[in-house]
Amino acid sequence: MLNAQDNELLCRVGPGTPMGELLRRFWVPLLRSEDLPGPDCDPVEVRVFGEDYVAFRDTNGRIGIVEALCPHRRAPLFYGRNEEHGLRCIYHGWKFDVEGNCVDMPSEPAQYEFSKKVRPIGFPAEEWGGAIWGYFGPADKKPELPQVEWFRVPPSHRYMVKYNQECNFVQATEGDIDSSHIGFLHQDLGWGMQQVSGEYKYWLSDKSPRWIIKPTNYGIMLAAQRNAEEDTHYWRINQWLMPFYTMIAMQVDQRRGHGHMWVPVDDEHTDVWCVTWSPVEPLTDEEKYGILDGPNPHISSLDRVTGKLRATKSNHFLQDRTLQRTKSFTGIVGTREQDTAVVEGMGAIADRTREHLGTSDSAIIAMRRYLLNSAKAFMDGTEPGEACDGDRYQVRAWSYILPRDAVFTEDEKVKELMAAMA
Ligand code: FES
Ligand SMILES: [Fe+2]
Structure with missing residues (x-):
């Protein structure tokens, strides 16, 4: 038996909860490697700890995990075009590389360099042991992969x-x-x-x-x-x-x-x-x-x-x-x-x-x-x-x-x- 307070502490995993933040200190297995079968394959929706992301494999086979919604006007990146080293939003064409950097912004005049002002929307990702892993904690606390x-x-x-x-x-x-x-x-x-x-x-x-x-x-x-x-x-x-x-x-x-x-x-x-x-x-x-x-x-x-x-x-x-x-x-x-x-x-x-x-x-x-x-x-x-x-x-x-x-x-x-x- 637990009291109600401890039961909440034990189970709640959303952002800002103690257990949720503790769990975000660990690498998390999100997908099997075959769920992203090859370069430029279809992106996959991922939900973990109550938050949504999109995972994709780029032209070089590298894995990207980015926020689910485009930082422009919040369109779902899951519908995006996975092409030429990045995932391109279908709404106005903004494009993101595997680190979540905005690398192309065709809807804006180039001289304003808006793309450099958009904060990266990516998270650390690894592919190891047949799984695709993500890390959602602070950059300076990045953990080791568990050698199970x-x-x-x-x-x-x-x-x-x-x-x-x-x-x-x-x-x-x-x-x-x-x-x-x-x-x-x-x-x-x-x-x-x-x-x-x-x-x-x-x-x-x-x-x-x-x-x-x-x-x-x-x-x-x-x-x-x-x-x-x-x-x-x-x-x-x-x-x-x-x-x-x-x-x-x-x-x-x-x-x-x-x-x-x-x-x-x-x-x-x-x-x-x-x-x-x-x-x-x-x-x-x-x-x-x-x-x-x-x-x-x-x-x-x-x-x-x-x-x-x-x-x-x-x-x-x-x-x-x-x-x-x-x-x-x-x-x-x-x-x-x-x-x-x-x-x-x-x-x-x-x-x-x-x-x-x-x-x-x-x-x-x-x-x-x-x-x-x-x-x-x-x-x-x-x-x-x-x-x-x-x-x-x-x-x-x-x-x-x-x-x-x-x-x-x-x-x-x-x-x-x-x-x-x-
Ligand atoms: S909402 Fe994604 S480019 Fe506009
Ligand atoms: Fe059982």
């Missing part, structure tokens, strides 16, 4: 899908670090214990994990302990990294990773990035097919034109009550649809003054505290250390089976793994 593993692997080892969710970024993120919901929300009733193999059976056999929460210099390490065999525990270690990254525990073999980015579009919308990557080999076409198109896709209803799910709150996420009685805990098809149904259903900004949190919510409590403490420290003049040290993000989330008498944080094997990941 999935951005550092070759393109063939990574697959990223993005869609829009209609709720605040904090509650969207909370849905991902809430490891105790997996055995309920995502349960297929057809599983039956005997058919479930490997590590998955421990999710079902122990639905009330014990938590160890460890604040770190990048965010929080979240370890959930479940009973495995008679003499062992199954540990899943997830990561939450400032300000909106989550990593879901890899299986014990550490061949595939899954993670998310929860980028605030505004107070009531979030761009959800779903990332699958491998630290060791290229992903297969079947794996990518399984995310979007397979017989049991993770994201079964993504409309690739609108970037939204077709299963929505207004159609009750296409819940099938017969399916719910016979095959699936929810009757909702698709892992992301299941998660979205519950977090969007809380309302655009959940009323945290009315919750009743339990021990299984420790991870969520810790993340809120970390974010709130960071925002309060920032208001007192402390810059976020995570933003200017990209190497802090070189961590992994993984699973491990340990003897029951091993103390997780003391176990030598765990220490070894953690040292290797640091």
Whole structure:
């Protein structure tokens, strides 16, 4: 539970809000590289932290992020002509380069040199790790790019899908670090214990994990302990990294990773990035097919034109009550649809003054505290250390089976793994 004031502080991301200004100290992934596929391609509208921009790729392939409205008479630059090293407004032809400088003003006599008097409308942009990044904070506080593993692997080892969710970024993120919901929300009733193999059976056999929460210099390490065999525990270690990254525990073999980015579009919308990557080999076409198109896709209803799910709150996420009685805990098809149904259903900004949190919510409590403490420290003049040290993000989330008498944080094997990941 939070008081109303802290809930506001936690969730509001617009300009001038403490959380909004804190978030603007970080590089933000805005688009996938393929969303701007080539030189002089169509520009793309971008909305982040409650403000609107246009992204484009110029004739040389460089990325520009500029204010959405032309500084002349406020026409939308999205309609602009992307031509010859700049984006030209369709209203009176003013043209802007990737840095947002007005480089041509054909509607004005050249001798007045008006174009030099228009302040630049661009923001720092980078293309790295398959994503297009923007920075919206003060020029003298420019941060480092976060060295999250999935951005550092070759393109063939990574697959990223993005869609829009209609709720605040904090509650969207909370849905991902809430490891105790997996055995309920995502349960297929057809599983039956005997058919479930490997590590998955421990999710079902122990639905009330014990938590160890460890604040770190990048965010929080979240370890959930479940009973495995008679003499062992199954540990899943997830990561939450400032300000909106989550990593879901890899299986014990550490061949595939899954993670998310929860980028605030505004107070009531979030761009959800779903990332699958491998630290060791290229992903297969079947794996990518399984995310979007397979017989049991993770994201079964993504409309690739609108970037939204077709299963929505207004159609009750296409819940099938017969399916719910016979095959699936929810009757909702698709892992992301299941998660979205519950977090969007809380309302655009959940009323945290009315919750009743339990021990299984420790991870969520810790993340809120970390974010709130960071925002309060920032208001007192402390810059976020995570933003200017990209190497802090070189961590992994993984699973491990340990003897029951091993103390997780003391176990030598765990220490070894953690040292290797640091
Ligand atoms: S409004 Fe853009 S050139 Fe006039
Ligand atoms: Fe989930």
